[in-house]
Amino acid sequence: MDSGYIFSGWDGYYEYEPDGNLTDYEEGWLARFDSEGNELWNINNTISVNHAFYSVVQLPEGGYMACGTYNVWESMNGNDDQWTHSPLEGMDGASRGSTGFLVRYAPETGIAEPEPQGTLQLEAFPNPFSSVLSVSFNLPESGEASILVYDLSGRLVDTVADEIFPAGENTVQWTVPEGVSSGCYLIRYNAGLESGVKTVVLIK
Numbered sequence: 001m002d003s004g005y006i007f008s009g010w011d012g013y014y015e016y017e018p019d020g021n022l023t024d025y026e027e028g029w030l031a032r033f034d035s036e037g038n039e040l041w042n043i044n045n046t047i048s049v050n051h052a053f054y055s056v057v058q059l060p061e062g063g064y065m066a067c068g069t070y071n072v073w074e075s076m077n078g079n080d081d082q083w084t085h086s087p088l089e090g091m092d093g094a095s096r097g098s099t100g101f102l103v104r105y106a107p108e109t110g111i112a113e114p115e116p117q118g119t120l121q122l123e124a125f126p127n128p129f130s131s132v133l134s135v136s137f138n139l140p141e142s143g144e145a146s147i148l149v150y151d152l153s154g155r156l157v158d159t160v161a162d163e164i165f166p167a168g169e170n171t172v173q174w175t176v177p178e179g180v181s182s183g184c185y186l187i188r189y190n191a192g193l194e195s196g197v198k199t200v201v202l203i204k
Contacts, residue, residue: 004034008053008066028053028068060150060186060197121169122189128201135160135198136171137189145191147172152184160187176202 008030030053031042053068121138135147147160160174174187180202187198 004032004040005037006030006032006056006058006064008056008068028066030056030064030066057154059154060148060188062197065154122187122196122198124187124198124200127198128203130203131176133174133176133187133200133202134171135174135187135189136169137191137196138169139165139167139191141167143191145170145189147174148188148190149174150186150188152186157185176204 008028032040034040053066055068056064056066058064121136123136125134125136127133137145137147139145143164144162145165146162148162149157149160151157157180158174158177161172182202182204185200185202187200189196189198
């Protein structure tokens, strides 16, 4: 979505105790790096049970969505214990299951986005529109900028522009391709560390 990288994964260990019980630890983590590989932030221990992250994406409207699994060990009679992976006292054994989960992170919950440089002025008109949308934006200095269209699920629908623009106000037009249905769409503007999103409504 912007310059830099975000990674997901987990770390942990597995160890058998002298009494034969298994002790293990898994902790999911997310880390964000700039385009040169410098760490911007990292988080871990998101939930209180053993867990792992398998994927993370940046959302068009800002923030992040991560998915993964957490582990549950369950006794043979249905009682569960999320804190120890050894058989529960008085039970014949234990079985393990994994439950998927989604976690959404937004900038206002503590993950700081890069501070924008300059003043962003992003407009999209007319709104609602039927076939052609004009998108205007202001650049503090000449540079590369992109205008991208996403649906509400985060899927990229179209690239309106991805090129170098002069400083000042610029306007591009999005002519809706065939096959794009009526609904709400997100217009994403990226220029260096500066970005913005407008929600528009397509009515055919």
